[in-house]
Amino acid sequence: MKAYTKNSTAVNSFLSTSRNRDVALTMARSNAERHDRTDVELVVFDIEMNINCINDSKMAPYADISNRSNFSEEVEVLFMPGSVFDLIDVKFDEQDRVWIVTLHLTCADSPVLTYIKQQLPPRTCLSHISAILYDMGQFDRAEQLLLELVNNSINSVELYDQLVAVKLAKSDYSSALEYIKKGLNHRMAMLSSSDLYKSYKLFGNVYKVMDNDEIAMDHYSIALGLLLSYKDKNLLAVGDVHLQIGLLHWKAGNLQSATRSFEDSLRFKQVALGKRDPEVARILMNLGVIANQQDKYERALEFLVKALDIQLEMLPSDHYDVAQTYNHIGLVYAQCDKQDLYLAFAHRSVTIELSLLPLAHPSRAELIETVEEIRSLESLWTMNASLHKVLFSERLATLLNR
Structure with a gap:
């Protein structure tokens, strides 16, 4: 989170807060205790605001609801959906053993808030x-x-x-x-x-979910034609439709057509979003997976490493997309008979996936078993005895087929 200081964030639902710091600390601790979690960090958000700035606006994005709450002792302040905050600082409070994230409520006339409003429908x-x-x-x-x-x-x-x-x-x-x-x-x-394309794209989305891929492709093609015919092109929308067409080609096994569509999507999305956006990374990951399926291993690694580089910069290190890219890099190394590198990346991938699952999730047991098997195989790999190599190959084949 420290990496995102000086950036802004918006909430998409009501945000309940308290003017009493002790109440916030108690809630943070009770949540961890209630879920029996000892592997989590406690976080309290300390929200600042410029009262003069807020009073000058037509409507404050918050309300003190203490008098209307059944728990008046909580001194509750409710922020409305769409409230925008600047992330000012992240520091650890040694006395209370909790992370304090300082946020500042953005003024109604701030350039950041104006920009966000312009992006929303x-x-x-x-x-x-x-x-x-x-x-x-x-x-x-x-x-x-x-x-x-x-x-x-x-x-x-x-x-x-x-x-x-x-x-x-x-x-x-x-x-x-x-x-x-x-x-x-x-x-x-x-x-x-100028948004007629949206209806045809929606048709494509529904028919795709229904597995009517041919009809979905027809509607995506109409949407793309409309988008390209507009004088002021919506580059992000063009990239999205190219992506959907590519996914349909991929599903049908048309790898060359899928690659062309993904490359077109990449080109438009890089212009619309910039070259370091997580959406760009996902397309690079798709291109890497297809290249691996075509036995183009160097090209696959080139795409996947680019995707990983963007993800590690723009996403949390334990994000699911990062886990997916680690997994795909490992699978390329497995195809190249570089089993030690496969195990290293598979280990990273499964460890992240395990950290994202709730303790009671039914898949945790299987993932834990996979982690233990990878560790065991890593130990076997360090042994030089030929018998161990045979055993390693057999168990690695089983792991890859899971």
């Missing part, structure tokens, strides 16, 4: 709440609210798009397709609409 307050409900997994409640909004909205295209996402989450594909059609009709009625 226009939404009413209620449609934003429906998006929050969706993120929380409350799909039925999100759908109910969206349906109420659709019936009382002049421009309901965005609402239909949100309903598509809800229906996809509920695996109700026929309803998802119906809402896409309704959204498409609205967009076609707006002759100057």
Whole structure:
């Protein structure tokens, strides 16, 4: 987290805080105790704000709800979704044995907040709440609210798009397709609409989930054609559609076509996002995996090492994407008969995956067993006896086939 100081972050749900530092410390400790975790670090967020700056704005993004709470002793202050904070400092409090992360509430007229608002799609307050409900997994409640909004909205295209996402989450594909059609009709009625491609991309997404890959490809191709026809091109959207087309080619076993689509996606996303973005790293990882499947091992490692370099800079070192890239690098080395390097990268990958799983997760036992097997194989590798080499080869083959 220290690496992200001087950066900004936004919350996508309500943030409950307390004006009493002791309450925050007690909650941090009780959460760790309740989940019986001794392998976690305690963190308390210390939020600062410029009262004058907030008072000058039309609406403060927080409210003191102490008088309305059932737990008035908590002296609760509630921040609204979308609140933006600058990450000022991270330090360890030796006395309380807790990490203190200092945040500063961003002023309403700050350049950072203005930029973030420009990147967000226009939404009413209620449609934003429906998006929050969706993120929380409350799909039925999100759908109910969206349906109420659709019936009382002049421009309901965005609402239909949100309903598509809800229906996809509920695996109700026929309803998802119906809402896409309704959204498409609205967009076609707006002759100057520059987001007509969105409906065709959504069609592609649904048909892809339904395994109707040929129909999905047709709709992605229409979306791509529309995007490329616009005078002001949405480079990120073009990159996204190229990526989806590449994934379909890959699934069909058309590795050369998949590579071309991923390379096109990479080109557009590097311009839109910069060359050091995690999304760029994921495409590089895909290109590396395909190159490995084509027995182009040096090229595979080139792509995968580039992906890993970006991920280690831009993501936490224990991020799932990092684990995936470690795993794929290891598999390339396994193909090259460099078993010691395979084991080293496999060990890193499985260790990260294990750290991300809750203690009660059913997959933990299998991952722990895999870690122990890798350690055992690493020990065998250091032995020179031919009998051990034979045993090593047999057990390594079993591990690779898991």
